Amino acid sequence: MLLVLSCSLWQVSQAAPVVNEGSITDACVLKAWTLLQNITHALTQRNLFRGIDCTKQSLELNVKTNTESVCAPTKSTCFGAAESKFNQESCLTNIGEDLLHYYKFLATQPDPNSILGPTVLLSLRELMENCFSWTWPTDVATEPASAHPSSYNERLSLCKVLKGFHLRTITINRVMGYMNSGDHTE
Numbered sequence: 609m610l611l612v613l614s615c616s617l618w619q620v621s622q623a624a625p626v627v628n629e630g631s632i633t634d635a636c637v638l639k640a641w642t643l644l645q646n647i648t649h650a651l652t653q654r655n656l657f658r659g660i661d662c663t664k665q666s667l668e669l670n671v672k673t674n675t676e677s678v679c680a681p682t683k684s685t686c687f688g689a690a691e692s693k694f695n696q697e698s699c700l701t702n703i704g705e706d707l708l709h710y711y712k713f714l715a716t717q718p719d720p721n722s723i724l725g726p727t728v729l730l731s732l733r734e735l736m737e738n739c740f741s742w743t744w745p746t747d748v749a750t751e752p753a754s755a756h757p758s759s760y761n762e763r764l765s766l767c768k769v770l771k772g773f774h775l776r777t778i779t780i781n782r783v784m785g786y787m788n789s790g791d792h793t794e
């Protein structure tokens with residue numbers, strides 16, 4: 609039933625994510641989950657991180673958004689009064705900005721073995737276009753550009769950013785599941 613409310617029906621808007629009254633569709637929850645799977649898989653690809661033990665590196669989060677705090681579920685006091693009301697609009701805006709931030713970064717990484725392009729970048733783009741209805745910014749490359757081999761520093765930075773993206777995508781999955789359940793409107 610819910611699948612009938614396809615993401616693609618969402619209207620195309622300006623340079624901001626669509627804020628839809630009501631719930632995130634099942635299809636969007638699935639797309640977010642696919643993205644998480646693809647990032648998890650990419651992190652195991654030794655080819656991407658040659659000369660680096662990525663598991664031992666620290667992660668780098670996008671500090672330009674406040675997704676964690678803005679998207680925290682409504683908290684209730686023990687008397688049942690809402691302490692902080694969940695704000696779907698600013699939560700979705702923060703998530704949309706996260707997705708664009710990571711897209712811009714990943715699209716400019718060397719990807720000589722086409723590890724990121726057909727997986728992470730593709731599922732990221734699907735999520736952005738279908739569930740956040742971005743009007744694709746003109747300064748964003750739509751194809752992974754460079755096929756040249758990555759330098760050590762590029763691989764190191766890719767590892768850290770991808771680990772941060774992984775953590776953020778776990779949050780995004782949790783939040784989208786929450787919005788999908790409809791609990792946030794109660």
Ligand SMILES: *[C@@H]1O[C@H](CO)[C@@H](O)[C@H](O)[C@H]1NC(C)=O
Binds near residue numbers: 641727
């Ligand atoms: C991306 O993740 C989905 C869901 O796990 C999987 O079906 C698909 O094969 C993955 N894509 C690639 C190319 O790894």
